[in-house]
Amino acid sequence: METLRQLIEEAVIEGLVIVAGPEGATMDPLVRPTPDPKFGDYQSNVAMGLAKRLGRKPRAVAQALVDALDIADVCEPPEIAGPGFINFRLRPAYLAAQLGRVQADPRLGIPPVDRPWRTVVDFSSPNLAKEMHVGHLRSTIIGDAIARVLEFQGHDMLRLNHIGDWGTQFGMLVQYVRATQPDVLHHPERFRIDDLEAFYRQAKQRFDEDPEFADAARRAVVDLQSGEPVARRLWEVFCGESLRHARDIYDRLGIRIEDRGESFYNPMLPAVVEELRERGIARRAEGAVCVFLPGWKNREGEPLPIIIQKSDGAYNYDTTDLAAIRHRVQAERARRIIYVVDIRQRQHFEMVFQAARLAGFVSSDETAPAEVVLEHVGFGMVLGPDRRPFKTREGGTVKLKELLDEAVARAASVVEAAEDERRREMSPEQKAEIAAAVGLGAVKYFDLSHSLASDYVFDWETMLAMDGNTAPYMLYAYARVRSIGRRAGVDFDALPADLPLLLEHETEIALAKALLEFPGVLQQVSEELRPHVLTDYLYGLSRRFSAFYDRERGVRVIDAEPESVRHSRLRLCDLTARTLKLGLGLLGIAVVEQM
RNA sequence: GCCCUCGUAGCUCAGUGGAUAGAGCGCAGGUCUCCGGAACCUGAGGCGUAGGUUCAAUUCCUAUCGAGGGCACCA
Structure with missing residues (x-):
């Protein structure tokens, strides 16, 4: 449509x-x-x-x-x-006819795209050997939402977790552990993510303080990249435990993603460097293999390259990212590659994208003659009340697991405070489900409802407020509409469909228009990759619904007469509920039937 | 020094080359014998500054002030 x-x-x-x-x-x-x-x-x-x-x-x-x-x-x-x-x-008659069709369509009037694009979304990307923390929140939530929207549009999605499982920091860790913690090699099952994190902290400290250790750590990277057995085995231990931990978080947040860390591209790195050198795009400078791109300068005003092979022979993230682009285009046949990574890395991506174009990595074959679309979805930081990067009171990183626990606990007390008699009959399980939906929804919705580029202050009170553009309000709005169906004693699905609605009252017409705007909003989000466009729309829709259902300014619904009018209004309720559910679902937010 | 992002109401945030710049919170007031009032309505209050392009600029461009970030062997 x-x-x-x-x-x-x-x-x-x-x-x-x-x-x-x-x-x-x-x-x-x-x-x-x-x-x-x-x-x-x-x-x-x-x-x-x-x-x-x-x-x-x-x-x-x-x-x-x-x-x-x-x-x-x-x-x-x-x-x-x-x-x-x-x-x-x-014209109301036109709106009525269109909405009748929408009601009969499980996809609410949004057909799958004619030409699906193979689309990679690269998001979340935690570093291994560290617990997931608040720094991974935005990429995970935003990337998931973008992938869901594009998938619903009919695109062929590949969600990739480009895990930081390689590079210098792993050299540090490998060197530290093999020198001081032999037990890890012999009894890996005894070590959990917190142990690894402690090792990492200690390794980092030694790296900064002890030049000899730092050199050894750099050599360990080379060991790792060349497949030396002990380094390799330790690395596998780190990865296994870290991925288990990350998977718990993803399951809880309802995130689907495929782990494909930087190490995946390791075997391809020499060929990428070789190819760039052969084609004269890369050359040696100051011992490193560099690609000098036009227009980039460093502090001293000299040409600024991207380095694809360090003077010690090791590769870095520029090399990996170039190899990833090549692989995603050539092996995965991607037409669009979306990187959901914080905005501070904009320059890095601009340079890598430019280098990839120069290298011809993004021109696909004759079946897809156009150039592959490379996009960086950059986002701002999560700040604490002091407007500095969000930390615990003690100054440590805020762990995602603890943040989510707190969100659910706070949501439980917020919902409990409403003292609705309906809650007296709820089972503990049902209350727990509501708390989880509201708490996790609040964290996600608050994040997604900000425009991407700006930083935001993490604020429990605002995100859990019952009024305003928040998840509790949206979930309440949904639960309220659903309850209307129950109270009216009708099964929404059994209402007559595919007939024009009766739109007369101004609030009915306004609601009808809002409902018909949904396809355009989704299209905009899929093009611009800005999830807050969707949250704004859903909030506006809820408000239109409230006006429609208002005692004074709106219309009667459950006790409306005659039956044709009652049915028409109930169908508007049904369409509102379905639009909210689908829209929130595309943001990764689960609804509940009652609150 | 160069580059990027951002400066919108008291606070938190949206928005647009076009007609009177929106919402929530807070504040002031109002409505309805109330289908989930966690509602609806009204009011006060704002585009950092200065130029330029345009029939039309809060939006685009330039300068300037302010905040944050990036700038070769970390990722």
Whole structure:
């Protein structure tokens, strides 16, 4: 189904061809939502600019355009206002017919895309040998949401956990453990993630203080990369325990992701360097193999390269990321690769993407002639109340497990405080399910509802507030709608479908319009990769529903008469519930039937 | 020094080349014999500053001030 906006855009373009000739077909019809309902639902601003080019008066051009429009079944007759705005107001009969169709569609009017793209989403990416902490929260939540939206759109998704399981820090760890903790090799089962983390801290300290150890650690990286058995075995122990820990977190958050760490690309690194050298893209400088990209300078104003092989022979993350791009394009046939990584790494990705293009890694074969799309979805930091990076009171990192535990515990008391009598009959299991949905939902929703680039202050009170653009409010809104069905004694699924609804009251019409905006919102999110567009929409939808269901300003639903009106309104409730459930689900947030 | 991101209401955050810049919290007031009031409505209050492009700039460009971040062998 086309979005409402597309429908109007196409009509305006047809009008433009009539008014401005063939070139009208390539013009942007400048269709936007109106700033105020009194101007209708959508407006086209194309007449003002066109008038200038044609040397005619804007309102006359607008009138010519309106006369040429063929859109009577969708809109009321368009009106010209102000300097030359063309205002469109959707006809309730059209909305009613469209919504009838949406109701009969399990996908709520959103068909799968015609041409699915093989799409990689690279997200979460914790470092091994450390517990997952708040620094992994945003990538995990945002990446999951993006993958869910694109998957629902019909794309062929590959979710990759590009785990930091390689590199210098592992050299440190391997060197430290093989020198001081022989038990790890002989009794790996005795060591848990906290032990590894302690080893890592100690190793890091020695690395910083003891140059001899630092050299040994760098040599250990080479050992690892060349497959030396002890280093390799220790590494496997670290990975096994760390991945087990990460998997617990993912299960709890409902995240699906495939582990494919940096080490996966290790065998490909020499060939990548070789290829770049052969093609003259990379050369040796100061002992390292470098790719100098045009436009990049360091502090001293000298050319800034990316280093793909260090002077000691080891590879680094630039090499791995280039190898990953090549592998994802050539072996995985990716058409779009999305990196959900914090915004501080923007420069790194810009350079790697540029190098990958230079190297020809992103031009696929004749079956997909266009260049592979590489995108970095960068996001800001999670801050504490002091506006510094979020830490515990003691100054340590905030562990994800503890954060999630606290979220659920706080959610339980927030929900309990509402003192709804319905809760008296709930089982402890049901209460626990609600607390988990609200608590985990609150953390996710709060994160996703901020625009990506900005930092945000982690604030329990705001994210667990019952009012405003929060998960508790959204989940409440859903539970409330569902309860209407129960109270009305109807099975939403059994309501008559695929017939026009009866839309008369202004709140019914407003709700209907909001429901029909959903496909366009999802399309926007899948193009722009900005999840907060979806949270804003869902919040707006909930508010429209509240107005519709309001005692004073809205309409009666459960006791509405006659039966045809009651059914129509109940169908609006059903559509609201299904849209909320689907929308929240695409954000990775589970709903509950009661709160 | 160069580059990137961000400066919007008292606070927390949205938003747009177009008509009167939105929401939540807080504040002030109002509604309804109340289907889940965790509601609805009204009000006060804001685009860091200065230029430029444009029929139209809060949005694009430049400068400037402020905050954060990045800048070759860590990732």
